[in-house]
Amino acid sequence: MNKVLVIDDDKELCALMKKCVEQESLVAVVANGGIEGLRILEENKDTCLLIILDIMMPDLDGFQVLQQIRQTSNVPVLMLTAKSEEEDKVSGLRMGADDYLTKPFSINELMARVNSLIRRYTLLNPVSSPETDCMTFQGMTIDSLNRLVFQGNEQIELTGKEFDLLSFLASNKGKVFTKKQIYMQVWAEEYAFDDSNIMSFISKLRKKIEPDPEHPFYILTVRGVxxxxxREA
Incomplete structure (x- = not known):
């Protein structure tokens, strides 16, 4: 059964989110602290489709938990914060969060984001036949079924959003996309990021997959577009 892991020390809010998630025919698993959340994720890593993660917690804060999650998992992470400062939101996104909500938020908005993240995660990772599970290029293999990327025999650790971005571009090899088109396809939303955020994601991805990030081979810039x-990869 597909699961959503909720990590938040606010027990009343957790109970409300659990109820709402389970109305979507998903199983919600709740942890009231970062350490407990990491343990539960390890136990459910094969069935977890999304993590809802609060920033302010007494044992490990959300940023610390996110760092540990991204060492082993590409599962989408929706961060919750009581703070409205842009710095917290940017920090979470740069560390590998896929989206965020500022408390207080409406349940309708929460569930819209939950469904959007799960839809993108499953859409870009469809069940496919063995012949189409992997895309192989010069020096790189993208395993779409298991959401893994290899350079030779070495696995490259990507965040969920970085994998989605790479998979989208690679599956459309040779086609040119604007930043707006990339955002709307990978984030599956109306264009909300500015160009600098898309450029930042591309830059981080290049640093992980390119033999020489200063002279990219896989992801090429089409100036002005x-x-x-x-296409030669």
């Missing part, structure tokens, strides 16, 4: 995956 956007990006494309190298």
């Amino acid at each position: 956007g990006y494309r995956f190298n």
